[in-house]
Amino acid sequence: MARLNGKVAVITGAGSGLGRQAAQMFAAEGAKVVVMDILGDRAEGTVKLVTEQGGEAVSVEADTTVEADVARTVDTAVRRFGKLDIMWANAGIVSRGGVPSVLGGEQLAFEDFPLEDWNNVLAVNLTGSFLCAKHAVPALRANGGGVILMTSSASSFVAYHSIAPYSATKAGINGMVRALSLDLGKYGIRVNAIAPTHGMSPNFLMEQGAPVVGQSYEEVQGAWDPSVSPIPLKLDRPPSLTDNANAALFLVSDEAAYISGLTLPTTDGGTLARVAMQFPEDMASHPSG
Template identity: 85%
Template sequence: MPRLEGKVAVITGAGSGLGRQAAQLFAAEGARVVVMDILLDRAEGTVKLVAEQGGTAVAVEADTTVEADVARTVATAVAEFGKLDIMWANAGIVSRGGVPSVLGGEHVEFQDFTLEDWNKVVAVNLTGPFLCAKHAVPALRANGGGVILVTSSAAATVAHHSIAPYSATKAGVNGMVRALSLDLGKYGIRVNAVAPTHGMSPNFLMEPGAPVVGQSYEEVQGPWDPAASPIPLKLNRPPNLLDNANAALFLVSDESAYISGVTLPSTDGGTLSRVAMRFPEDG
């Protein structure tokens, strides 16, 4: 039996990247999916891909930082499919400049971030998941329980240059997940986070209207050479979006029925095992 047979899922930021990949995967596993994105054409593109593989999905143009939009998205799930089982607060943005070592991101000194920079990242990455969880709870309770999933990041655990605001919001996500798992467990609601390290989309660092890439950073960088990769785990292929989507699938399925309050590093490959000091054998 498909792992999400009969389930209804909302995925925010599902017009590209991990959200688009997960919408296709969840639908293939039997879920009916509400594809929420700030750009309608991207959301509709995901719905088309789901339909082409025989799945069911609807598109919603909405902004996770706008409470009325989030409420409308949950209402759409209930109106279209009768209930809500899964809320995945996946939408997120990186702070201005991005990661300098990836796709030529701009290095931004911490003191040069403006209050506007800070507030924008907090609104999308922390307030957005708060609103998604808040408005999902009544529908999940009415359904007898369910799952809230949030996209965190390895940046919540280890430091990367020039993205302190982003790292702060993702650490906040992890704390919120732990707290909500304690508060909502009595309703049969599980709350977890998936924290990608590798295998994420370059669209994350591009302008919102940029073409959807559909591949990971590592895939678009050219021929894969495990020996040249900084990932300790050496495999004969690069990490990809599906690696992260599969981890999310586990966390929203009944296979993880007794897992709550956990942040899972989904494509770590041993990267987080490193200590601050590097040794010659690290390469």
């Protein structure tokens, strides 16, 4: 039997990247999916992929920072499909500075970080997740329980250069997951998060509206050579969006019925197991550090 047979799921930020991949996967596992994205054409593109594979989905153009939009998305799920079982607050943005610089973005010193940009990162990543949870709860309670999933990040556990605002919001998600799992468990609602390390989409770092890549950072870099990868686990293929979506699928399925309050590092490959200092073996494999 399909793992999400008869379930209804809302996935935010599902117009590209992990959200798009998961929408297709969830639908293939029997779920009816509400594809929410701030870009309506991207959301429609995901719905088209789902329906082409025989699944059922509907798109909603909405902004997770706008409470009325989030409420409308949940209402769409209930009106169209009769209930809500899964709310995945997946939409997120990265702060300007560090990581985007690898694609030629602007490098900012922390002391120059604009307050407006801080507020924007906070609104999308943390407030947006809060609003998704808030408006999902009544529908989940009416359904006798369900699942809230959030997308955190490895940067909530370890430091990444020059993205302190982003890291702060993702660490906030981890705290919210723990708190909500305690508060909402009495309603049969589980709350968890995934924290991807590798296998994420380059669209995350691109300008809004850029073409959907549909592959991970590692996949678009060309021929895979595990010997030069910084990932301790050496496999004969690069990490993919599917690897992260698989972990999400497990957490929203009944197989994880007694898992709540967890932030699970996904597609990690042992990366977070490292100590901070580098040993000669590391330097020999990765001379650039």
